[in-house]
Amino acid sequence: MSAYLHCQSHSPLVGHVDPLPEILREVDEVISGARARIAHFDPELVILFAPDHYNGFFYDLMPSFCIGTAAHAIGDFGTLAGPLPVPKALAEACAESVLADGVDTAVSYRMQVDHGFAQPLEQLLGGLGECPVIPVFINSVATPLPSFQRARLLGEAIGRFARTLDQRVLFLGSGGLSHQPPVPELAHVDARMADRLLGSGRHLPADEREARQQRVILAAQRFIEDQHSLHPLNPDWDQHFLDLLTSGRMAELDGLGNAELSALAGKSTHEVKTWVAAFAALSAFGPYQASDRYYRPIPEWIAGFGSLSAEPQSLSKES
């Protein structure tokens, strides 16, 4: 029984609208370092906390949390497409354990996921199929949203389940930090888009898919020129968030309301709840030591881009 954690921002704009080569090199080094540490840990099971962007989860039935017992990635923005190797019985046991522990997660026996799940698997493990993975969705865009506290309790429950396994478990968190890309909102869209958000967007025609991606790419190009064309990134808040996780004080976020977070750092910043859940899961293994902290606001990717690893303190003393 051992655990390792890595949390990282994602962005589907990688490869579409990139920062200067020296910044790209710097980020590549951060990701390669994380990948090497993960390879050294040699996980037997990945538990991946990630959001969705109206590609797999819709308002016809929007859960706060969902554990997949089978999943496939759609390959949006050119990210990897295909099935994820989900160990079905173990994912079912995980869901049962979390429910018995008092956190009402949904389950999906056919989870459709997007770049939020696929990008970290590609960047950190080298592909979708490299290691058995239990996908855990946290609703981070479709209001009403779960709170920081519930995300923490979900993570703790999953951590307690993981601790019962005789396996090396890697917790991954995908998303954030401060950002607000142009994600549609049910309250502000026309009837056609509302229908997409209610579920017809699950299988978008190719021309609409292309138009959707171009909208985000154009928004990123505009954001580079005018950082008020979208909600501005908030490096101060991002660093504060990283401070809290690094020092094991994530429960201090319990009091931060969803509207307040949106106003401070942007409406997609709720993706950081994947990090909170991952760190909470790790905390079930005892006190942890965080390492390899990295942060840079990257407007080209519409992301306060962060990266942070951690491991149980007993292990960090041994290595």
Ligand SMILES: O=C(O)/C=C/c1cccc(O)c1O
């Ligand atoms: O449009 C989408 O599907 C998402 C875009 C996006 C852009 C930048 C950062 C992110 O975390 C995103 O999901």
Ligand SMILES: [Fe+2]
């Ligand atoms: Fe995202």
